[in-house]
Amino acid sequence: MNRTSFRKALAPSVAVLALSVSLTACGAGNEDSGSGSSEGGESSSGLSGTLAGGGASSQEKAQAAWRAGFQDENPDVTINYDPIGSGDGRANFISEAFAFAGTDSALDDDEGELSDAQARCADGNVIQVPAYVSPIAVVYNLPGVDELNLSPETIANIFNGSITTWNDPAIAETNPDADLPDTAITPVHRQDDSGTTENFTAYLAEAGEGAWTEEPDGLWPESLGGEAADGTSGLVGAVSGGEGTIGYADFSAAGDLGVVNVGVGEEFTAPSAEGAAMVVANSPAVEGAPETDMAVELDRTTTESGAYPVLLVSYMIACETYADEAEAELVKEYLTYVVSEEGQQAAADEAGSAPLDPALSEEATSLLENISAG
Template identity: 55%
Template sequence: MDIPVKFSRFGRVAVVAAVAAVALTSCAANEGGATATSAAASDLKGSLAGSGASSQGSAQEAWVAAFQTANPDVTINYSPDGSGAGRKAFIAGGVQFAGSDSALSDEELSSTFAACAADTKAIDLPVYISPIAVIFNVEGVDELNLDAATIAKIFAGQITSWDDPAIVALNPEAKLPSTPITAVHRSDDSGTTKNFADYLNKNAPDVWTAEPADTFPFQSGEGAKGTSGVVDTVKGGTGTIGYADASKAGDLGVAKIKVGEEFVEYSAEGAAAVVEGSPLVEGREANDIAIKLDRETTDATHYPIVLVSYLIACQEYADPKVADLVKAYAGYIASDAGQEEAAKSAGAAPLSADLAKKVQDAIASIK
């Protein structure tokens, strides 16, 4: 298994230098799968708008800053409006690319994509891998063990107090209060919700009976918009619990999740291992790379509550100038430099060498 998860730390200057260096040798991209820009950095001009997953927010800020520094005549704006909003905006032609914690559905792929050339479709490019943390704020509780069934019951509204016997059984040494539980979920359409729900549906189907979807399925708990909304609500409440991209967990408590017979902390390495061991979704076009995540692993080196966030782009753009910019930006994001920047700024897991090659080959096919 080839999972390059250990990075050296280096500053923004080094990132910029790497982007520029790869950009200026972009002719190699055509030979090796579009490892960065498909035109010299000094030749790139124009603007791009993207919208979507708030989980990508920190990484997108870092990617945009580095790319624009290396390409001063390019302006990129990314609005972290949520995965569902991003996909809708992209399909309607309001943005040139989308970020999404869910790959396009079969129904969405049957849409007409306004920014794409006539009779062409969009493709999903996995560019950001991150664990989803189960965050909590309970007075007197610093450590918490949870299994899938207990998490499902909490968020479905079936467990309502922190001293519930199911939680006590998993945490015999903890001093759990009788405080009511406030389970905080995303109020907006969210790929993070879909990934979280997919884990619960696969591992506790008797409790989490709803099919995984971007919309939270139960009339329980408290809703909050965006990753930052969930984190702020958990932080500002009492007896709260929520789920969010791990990069935003901050100083909140984070539960250990039962995998096999062990309780496992989230890690970039564990998230990357799950993705590496998961197959691609069948029946997709050659350059549409959607991953069917293995949520039921019992390997304690894996962390199964993971999201793969995609950059969604046209296979062929109606405007070739837009295609050049998207290829350049996506190529940087999927490059070693871009992946290291996401690891440094957002705690993301890197693409494996094999997956990175698939993504770069798909980017090279954009026209």
């Protein structure tokens, strides 16, 4: 199979207004963390049982929509998704605690994760398909400042601790009309192993004009200060609860917080699904990736008008081969729904993500169709 490029891989028309999605079908959606074995009688779809997954907290709203839609069509199935962070999601997938995982940073072999995942999958390859493309918002809480423009270098200097007050000249330069107070800046970061953190620090390292000297990583650098919070909801809560705070989170979770317009070329761009889609559409696939791996190298230094380069591509990981036939069937059917046009639109409506283009959805579906029991 020839791998499809991520170029033009996202739908040009993106739904960004969050619509209400009924979650009544979720039932005990997060009550069971057991394996994906069959339980109870079969529904008219022929599927029944419980499936355990988890990982990226950025996917939390999308997963709620996906679970609701899938369980509505398959009422004898319960899908559990624990938003414990990408790193723990990958670890629990490798240990077989999860049948599938969501991750904002692709499996690679820098720390042996890809090899470990391959070993977990025994008689088949690990599958890695894109499922959720979303901007990362730089969120802040500064009463009286409703709009804020920051360059990549300034953002990096805020989070590395070099800029410590809101009226710093570097902030004032790009916000001449704002009444900036001398309030101390409190950067808030994730304390868990987070794909959002890895993507955010990769952006700072690549676009920050040398201001960020740390290696991109899912764990925040221990040498840097700031306030730590657990998960996306914890970070948003910490920023909301403290005046002068600033952090980073999936755009779907920004709520009523201020959202930074990020410098891109000569412009300042607000986060949007369309802007994130532009970046992904011009980013190449990872060189040398196996046929079952659809990971992409994001272009975080783009200067294209309208592009928003602070983003994540969140993946679903699964095995081609499972020991249990019922588990294999549930994983295949659920993840196929996730990457389908219906599933992608449900995520766009609920979380403002950018739906996969039909060609990319078809490629992901073709990989998922190979899931079976060994």
